[in-house]
Amino acid sequence: MTFLSMILGLCVGSFLNVLVYRLPQDMSVNFPASHCPNCGQRLKPHHLVPVLSFLFLRGKCAFCGERISWRYPMVELLNGLLYGIIAVYYGTGALGILLMLSASCLLAVALMDLDTLEVHTIMLTAGYVLAVLVIMVRGYAGESVWGYMYTGFLGMGLIMLIIRLSRGGMGSGDIHILGIIGFLLGPALTALSFFLTSVLGGVYALAVLSLGKRRGSDAVPFGPFLVGGFLLSLCFGGTILEIYRKLLF
Ligand SMILES: [Zn+2]
Numbered sequence: 001m002t003f004l005s006m007i008l009g010l011c012v013g014s015f016l017n018v019l020v021y022r023l024p025q026d027m028s029v030n031f032p033a034s035h036c037p038n039c040g041q042r043l044k045p046h047h048l049v050p051v052l053s054f055l056f057l058r059g060k061c062a063f064c065g066e067r068i069s070w071r072y073p074m075v076e077l078l079n080g081l082l083y084g085i086i087a088v089y090y091g092t093g094a095l096g097i098l099l100m101l102s103a104s105c106l107l108a109v110a111l112m113d114l115d116t117l118e119v120h121t122i123m124l125t126a127g128y129v130l131a132v133l134v135i136m137v138r139g140y141a142g143e144s145v146w147g148y149m150y151t152g153f154l155g156m157g158l159i160m161l162i163i164r165l166s167r168g169g170m171g172s173g174d175i176h177i178l179g180i181i182g183f184l185l186g187p188a189l190t191a192l193s194f195f196l197t198s199v200l201g202g203v204y205a206l207a208v209l210s211l212g213k214r215r216g217s218d219a220v221p222f223g224p225f226l227v228g229g230f231l232l233s234l235c236f237g238g239t240i241l242e243i244y245r246k247l248l249f
Pocket residue numbers: 036037038039040041061062063064065066
């Protein structure tokens with residue numbers, strides 16, 4: 001099932017690329033059919049196989065030879081990998097499938113934030129709907145869901161406070177991203193997720209400083225760091241907390 005989950009993840013990842021490209025421009029997701037943005041040629045089915053088509057075409061459009069961004073196969077691979085890991089840790093029942101879709105949804109949110117510094121309302125709505133479904137499945141399985149609910153609201157409140165205090169840097173999209181993360185992960189993993197976000201942010205800041213690439217006024221989207229922390233915590237949080245407990249006690 002892990003292998004099948006990864007294949008599913010690759011295909012959903014391919015769809016995410018379409019979403020991330022089209023939604024911010026208010027284009028329809030299914031029309032027109034996938035085409036090369038340079039020459040407009042409609043792509044054939046064998047050009048649309050995740051990752052493999054990119055390798056087969058050596059990263060170029062089959063018609064005009066225009067370079068295709070590395071990001072497309074990377075997103076597909078990452079999404080496939082996420083589905084495999086989630087299948088291992090959470091199974092392939094309702095909870096596992098919903099967490100896979102939630103991970104994809106937030107991955108798309110991060111990529112849109114990276115491209116446009118904005119987060120599309122449709123994606124946030126989808127994220128909240130998935131989070132509510134995850135809470136219902138957990139409740140149905142007999143888990144206590146209060147922790148997940150208050151963590152979601154606490155997360156939203158925390159970011160609101162940071163926005164108030166820092167004036168800028170973070171936007172209202174971040175409130176919703178952390179809200180969704182809180183509802184999905186519950187208290188312990190959300191705390192870990194926020195910690196990992198600050199580690200990622202710190203590493204990024206150090207890298208930018210040491211490379212001397214900082215361009216004064218450029219706004220850095222915060223969403224990708226929140227989502228990065230979330231994905232790490234979702235996939236490896238249980239293991240990280242386990243090791244942490246063993247070191248402490
Ligand atoms: Zn082309």
